[in-house]
Amino acid sequence: MNRKSADIVVIGGGVVGCATAFELARLGCKNVVLVERNTIASGSTGRCGAGVRQQFGTELNCVLAREAVRIFEHMDEYLDYEPGVEFRQSGYLMLAYSDQQWEQFQRNVELERSLDIDVKMLTPEGAREIVPFLDLEGMVGATFCQTDGHANPFHTAFAYAQAAKRLGAEILTHTSVMDIEVENNKIQAVVTDKGRIATSAVVNCAGAYSAKIAKMAGIDLPVWGERHQILITEPVEAMMGPMVISFHHDFYCQQTPHGSFIMGIGMPGEPKSFNIRSSVDFLEGMANTVMKILPPLGNLRVVRQWAGLYDMSPDAQPILGECPPIEGFYNANGFSGHGFMVSPIVGQAMAELIILGKSSVDISKLDAGRFERGELVFEPAVVG
Amino acid sequence: MRQAETTRTVNLLKEVDVAVIGAGPAGLAAALACAEAGVSTLLIDANDAPGGQLVKQTHKFFGSERQHAGTRGIQIPSLFTEKLANYPNVEIMWNTNASGFYDSGELVLEDEKRFMKILPKRMIVAAGASERFLIFRNNDLPGVYGAGAVQTLMNVYGVVPGDRVMMIGSGNIGLIVSYQLIQAGVDVAAVVEAAPCIGGYLVHAAKLRRAGVPILTSHTVLAAHGQESVTGATIAEVDKEWQPMPGTEREVECDVICLAVGLMPLVDVLWHAGCEMKYVPELGGHVPVRDENMRTSNPKVYAAGDSGGVEEASSAMVTGEIAGISAAKSLGHQAPGADARLAQLKADLAAIRSGPTGEKISAGVRCATVCGGVWE
Ligand SMILES: Cc1cc2nc3c(=O)[nH]c(=O)nc-3n(C[C@H](O)[C@H](O)[C@H](O)COP(=O)(O)OP(=O)(O)OC[C@H]3O[C@@H](n4cnc5c(N)ncnc54)[C@H](O)[C@@H]3O)c2cc1C
Ligand SMILES: Cc1cc2nc3c(=O)[nH]c(=O)nc-3n(C[C@H](O)[C@H](O)[C@H](O)COP(=O)(O)OP(=O)(O)OC[C@H]3O[C@@H](n4cnc5c(N)ncnc54)[C@H](O)[C@@H]3O)c2cc1C
Numbered sequence: 001m002n003r004k005s006a007d008i009v010v011i012g013g014g015v016v017g018c019a020t021a022f023e024l025a026r027l028g029c030k031n032v033v034l035v036e037r038n039t040i041a042s043g044s045t046g047r048c049g050a051g052v053r054q055q056f057g058t059e060l061n062c063v064l065a066r067e068a069v070r071i072f073e074h075m076d077e078y079l080d081y082e083p084g085v086e087f088r089q090s091g092y093l094m095l096a097y098s099d100q101q102w103e104q105f106q107r108n109v110e111l112e113r114s115l116d117i118d119v120k121m122l123t124p125e126g127a128r129e130i131v132p133f134l135d136l137e138g139m140v141g142a143t144f145c146q147t148d149g150h151a152n153p154f155h156t157a158f159a160y161a162q163a164a165k166r167l168g169a170e171i172l173t174h175t176s177v178m179d180i181e182v183e184n185n186k187i188q189a190v191v192t193d194k195g196r197i198a199t200s201a202v203v204n205c206a207g208a209y210s211a212k213i214a215k216m217a218g219i220d221l222p223v224w225g226e227r228h229q230i231l232i233t234e235p236v237e238a239m240m241g242p243m244v245i246s247f248h249h250d251f252y253c254q255q256t257p258h259g260s261f262i263m264g265i266g267m268p269g270e271p272k273s274f275n276i277r278s279s280v281d282f283l284e285g286m287a288n289t290v291m292k293i294l295p296p297l298g299n300l301r302v303v304r305q306w307a308g309l310y311d312m313s314p315d316a317q318p319i320l321g322e323c324p325p326i327e328g329f330y331n332a333n334g335f336s337g338h339g340f341m342v343s344p345i346v347g348q349a350m351a352e353l354i355i356l357g358k359s360s361v362d363i364s365k366l367d368a369g370r371f372e373r374g375e376l377v378f379e380p381a382v383v384g
Numbered sequence: 385m386r387q388a389e390t391t392r393t394v395n396l397l398k399e400v401d402v403a404v405i406g407a408g409p410a411g412l413a414a415a416l417a418c419a420e421a422g423v424s425t426l427l428i429d430a431n432d433a434p435g436g437q438l439v440k441q442t443h444k445f446f447g448s449e450r451q452h453a454g455t456r457g458i459q460i461p462s463l464f465t466e467k468l469a470n471y472p473n474v475e476i477m478w479n480t481n482a483s484g485f486y487d488s489g490e491l492v493l494e495d496e497k498r499f500m501k502i503l504p505k506r507m508i509v510a511a512g513a514s515e516r517f518l519i520f521r522n523n524d525l526p527g528v529y530g531a532g533a534v535q536t537l538m539n540v541y542g543v544v545p546g547d548r549v550m551m552i553g554s555g556n557i558g559l560i561v562s563y564q565l566i567q568a569g570v571d572v573a574a575v576v577e578a579a580p581c582i583g584g585y586l587v588h589a590a591k592l593r594r595a596g597v598p599i600l601t602s603h604t605v606l607a608a609h610g611q612e613s614v615t616g617a618t619i620a621e622v623d624k625e626w627q628p629m630p631g632t633e634r635e636v637e638c639d640v641i642c643l644a645v646g647l648m649p650l651v652d653v654l655w656h657a658g659c660e661m662k663y664v665p666e667l668g669g670h671v672p673v674r675d676e677n678m679r680t681s682n683p684k685v686y687a688a689g690d691s692g693g694v695e696e697a698s699s700a701m702v703t704g705e706i707a708g709i710s711a712a713k714s715l716g717h718q719a720p721g722a723d724a725r726l727a728q729l730k731a732d733l734a735a736i737r738s739g740p741t742g743e744k745i746s747a748g749v750r751c752a753t754v755c756g757g758v759w760e
Contacts, residue, residue, distance in 0.1 A: 280486045280501065287499070305484075 019347025408436020410689025417708025
């Protein structure tokens with residue numbers, strides 16, 4: 001390794017680390033180094049469903065997602081990325097299966113509309129106009145936001161990484177962070193298996209492994225890994241526009257631009273772990289659930305199943321910002337299953353916070369200190 | 385799209401002593417050995433008939449006599465199935481794909497209609513190999529075939545792939561398939577080979593030369609041409625680094641480009657089973673590390689035939705039988721004389737691999753054998 005020092009070291013080459021490195025370089029930080037132990041997008045990013053939605057139950061999440069969508073809409077130009085990140089705004093159709101849930105959805109829509117997010121409320125029959133083969137049994141209502149969508153997670157991470165490099169950031173892959181040197185509560189250096197990088201600032205974007213990184217700096221960070229599984233079918237003609245999601249079934253399903261259907265469900269009782277092996281229970285549970293909600297998909301062959309980790313936090317919300325008492329130690333992790341969609345705005349906010357001392361979107365409520373203060377953020381709209 | 389009423393999950397978890405994946409020569413030999421040892425055996429193949437690659441081999445076999453040399457490949461499967469039919473402890477599932485093996489020990493099978501789970505005490509993976517592909521412009525045009533596919537078309541279905549074929553690769557498969565094409569009345573424009581010398585046996589090459597087919601060594605294909613399907617190709621000479629030399633490009637008229645550029649072991653289920661794998665170019669790619677009883681690092685999983693490294697049909701039958709005897713033995717079952725038979729098979733295998741063409745394979749096998757020859 002030639003590099004002996006850096007202004008800032010970003011740990012983790014997932015979409016969050018890549019976006020953060022790019023935004024830091026864009027704000028003029030010339031000496032950014034991103035350290036990734038494997039390859040870009042090899043963690044949760046390359047394993048995710050890559051859905052992007054703005055339908056949330058808290059103002060903060062709505063605003064973060066809305067701002068992220070605004071970046072996604074112009075991302076190819078913004079990052080000058082010729083292959084394109086394949087952002088498609090084909091909407092999110094969210095299904096409600098109880099009166100209680102439907103009431104919550106209606107409250108969400110009110111909030112979303114007040115924040116300039118255009119969401120429609122639909123009857124089950126209205127939902128069927130959007131997805132004609134939707135099974136309506138037990139469904140009470142649905143909400144639909146056309147500007148929600150999905151992007152290609154590999155391209156998104158590559159686009160940020162390449163753009164960061166062009167602005168002078170250095171990206172070190174196949175390099176593992178082994179230790180972080182701290183003196184008098186100040187970061188001194190990041191020690192990797194390929195050498196030591198002297199620095200005074202670290203951004204911890206290590207996904208599910210973020211607690212291990214924090215530990216190296218002597219910090220107890222309440223972030224852990226939780227396996228989530230997903231599968232993809234053979235490609236067929238375009239027949240379903242939006243991402244279909246149901247909290248009741250803990251289910252989501254989307255047809256990719258390539259034509260294959262990608263889908264996941266949460267598995268009850270999943271323990272804290274770094275396990276990313278596939279299970280047959282998921283395959284069966286997934287098949288049974290999707291055949292209930294979208295019956296014709298039962299005819300498709302499964303091409304592949306895989307698993308990835310959610311980087312969970314105690315309130316299932318991200319942990320963003322500096323982490324006292326260690327000066328120069330920043331977190332951007334704990335995304336709990338919705339980190340891809342907010343990554344563009346998280347990268348911007350982190351860079352602004354680090355370079356300018358303040359971010360344009362207020363993320364102060366998402367600091368690590370909230371757990372000690374007992375100020376957890378409650379988001380009623382999450383899916384596994 | 386049809387409604388999915390025909391697709392059903394069968395939740396019955398069927399238990400079996402040994403599941404054998406693949407009914408090519410390796411799987412057939414493995415299943416027969418298990419049958420003789422008296423363990424309950426389930427033989428699974430994605431095809432509708434036994435034999436794997438053998439079904440396309442109308443030529444007489446080279447190789448050792450005990451492994452049916454002189455017999456035509458297509459005749460071998462029935463020798464096994466006739467014997468297997470006598471064993472009530474054997475069940476065979478055709479048209480069934482083994483699609484996954486999970487940490488829970490469950491093997492997942494599917495056919496057109498059903499999804500099934502099996503709980504095998506032992507698993508023998510004899511899934512064979514798949515054909516390698518080449519990267520060149522327009523390589524997805526209809527008319528670009530694998531050699532195995534061309535052989536299946538002709539020898540199984542009696543269909544010729546086109547009128548004029550350009551063969552890529554001068555290994556035995558490329559040479560044999562070229563000759564079979566000529567016998568079927570198809571023109572072979574040329575055999576193109578990137579290496580400076582012919583890969584296969586000279587007897588096969590000589591037959592082609594006599595038929596007037598040029599064998600162009602140090603050449604490669606750069607592009608396929610055509611709108612709807614292949615109408616021609618650009619080939620060029622390559623230098624010592626296998627790089628095309630500018631100015632040597634030339635056009636070849638053909639409606640089929642046939643790729644005979646090697647095989648790659650099919651090892652997906654072995655990856656699923658967490659077997660220790662190693663990249664061994666001499667054996668065609670990633671292969672499982674094994675002991676001499678064909679056991680992988682997963683004590684429940686054995687690999688035989690091309691799945692353990694690309695070789696040939698005779699060694700596939702030998703490794704299959706070794707795996708079958710060993711898997712049954714590990715469950716406490718053994719046919720009379722099994723130990724002597726095992727010793728004989730190991731000697732046969734060494735003999736098969738001892739010839740001049742076996743050198744490369746032997747080097748590969750040494751690489752892919754567990755340290756000390758046995759698992760701890
Ligand atoms: C099945 C599944 C479906 C999902 N679906 C969605 C979805 O539809 N929408 C959505 O928004 N989100 C979704 N997510 C969540 C999303 O994947 C994550 O929130 C997001 O990718 C987080 O990105 P990241 O960069 O923080 O983490 P990661 O992509 O995990 O990146 C962290 C990186 O850090 C590296 N690293 C770890 N330790 C070290 C070390 N010591 N040294 C160097 N590098 C290290 C890792 O190798 C890894 O590449 C899903 C997740 C899963 C698993
Ligand atoms: C064109 C050609 C010519 C050859 N000529 C000769 C020759 O003259 N002499 C010689 O000794 N050797 C020859 N060989 C080599 C020989 O055929 C192979 O080495 C041998 O067939 C390997 O046997 P196997 O049982 O390992 O695999 P295969 O014969 O490939 O059989 C594998 C079987 O497994 C099944 N299968 C695979 N995956 C699954 C799954 N997931 N679920 C269910 N079923 C599955 C397949 O359908 C197939 O039937 C030739 C090979 C080729 C391709």
